[in-house]
Amino acid sequence: MFRPRAVAAVLLAALLSPLATACAGSSARPAGGRPAVTLAASDHLGGAPVYVAQERGLWSAEGVEASVTTQPTGRDALNAVLGGQAQLGVVGDLPAVTAALGGRELKVVADLSRFSDWRLLTRTDRQITGFAALKGRKVGVPQGTNVEYALSRMLASAQLTAADVTVVNLAPNQVTSALARGDIDAGVTFPSFYDAARTTLGASYAELPFTGYTARTLLVAGPSASAESTAAVLRTMLRAQRELGADPAGARKAVLAQSKGALQAGYVDAFQPRYTYGATLSPELLTQLEEEAAWAKAAQGLPGAADPATVLRYLDPAP
DSSP: OOOOHHHHHHHHHHHHHHHHHHHHTTTOOOTTSOOEEEEEEESSGGGHHHHHHHHHTHHHHTTOEEEEEEESSHHHHHHHHHTTSOSEEEEEHHHHHHHHHTTOOOEEEEEEEEEOOEEEEEEGGGTOOSGGGGTTOEEEEOTTSHHHHHHHHHHHTTTOOGGGSEEEEOOGGGHHHHHHHTSOSEEOOOGGGHHHHHHHHGGGEEEEEEOSOOEEEEEEEOTTOOHHHHHHHHHHHHHHHHHHHHOHHHHHHHHHHHHTTSSOHHHHHHHGGGSEEEEEOOHHHHHHHHHHHHHHHHHHOOOSOOSHHHHHTTBOOOO
16 A cells, blocks of 8 residues: 655654653643543553543543543444544544544544454364464454454455455354354454453363454544543543553552453453553554555445545544
8 A cells, every 4th residue: 555655754743742742741731720521431451541540530630520431342432432422432443443434523642552462262173273274164253343353364364354254243242152152163352351261161262372463542532522621631641651651560450440340350460561551643553544444445345535644634643
């Protein structure tokens, strides 16, 4: 795909100054008092900075009154933003891309975290020892989430596409039970369900690791988000990011406490160190969103343009 260097250069120049200013001036208060903001998050480690902000009261420290709701997936968080129930959302990269292709009004404000430690879950009796063995098999996946794109990259690594398998649309927590019943031959779901699959399947459990896709957790703003409140939320995420780096163990405890049972201690301890956190925008993000947009257009028949200039319009470096 043609990616003009000028696009990346313009983006990089636009990003360096605002983010440096935000980092250096993180204790500044927005003009006009404390803006109120509604934020839709999801109960996954990619949004850990939101958990840390909640547990440690960082919203008020950065001059914002935040009302946070937790959704089962980033796709649900995005729907809350698009439906007007929240001004900002913490979402996966693929849902944001598909919304942009559909012409929905949203802006990507920051790339909050990155994760690439994926697993294809399967059973020993299916004898799937490589991704090429998925051809002709039934594969469960929560469609519309970045997990679906992870599956597409797994298939592509073996020169396969979704047309070579039978894709079964399942909720993230249904993949394990479908595997246990034998309804599917393999599945891809969120990392928080890996241990449940291993426990449920016991000696029959098998997995294939995959690092060929970096999932990004994005902070997006809907049409009702003001520049003032968006900047305040980003300052809070930057502060939470620093606390994550300075005290990883304490941050894991904060995440566990705020998840209210949705996440287990063993999972948080094992997987949070596998995420790279940092509220950024970068040319690398732009490139990945372009690639996902091209895939979504081809695989799902979505409208909209996937060229660099069009995708760039959905990134907002101002905050």
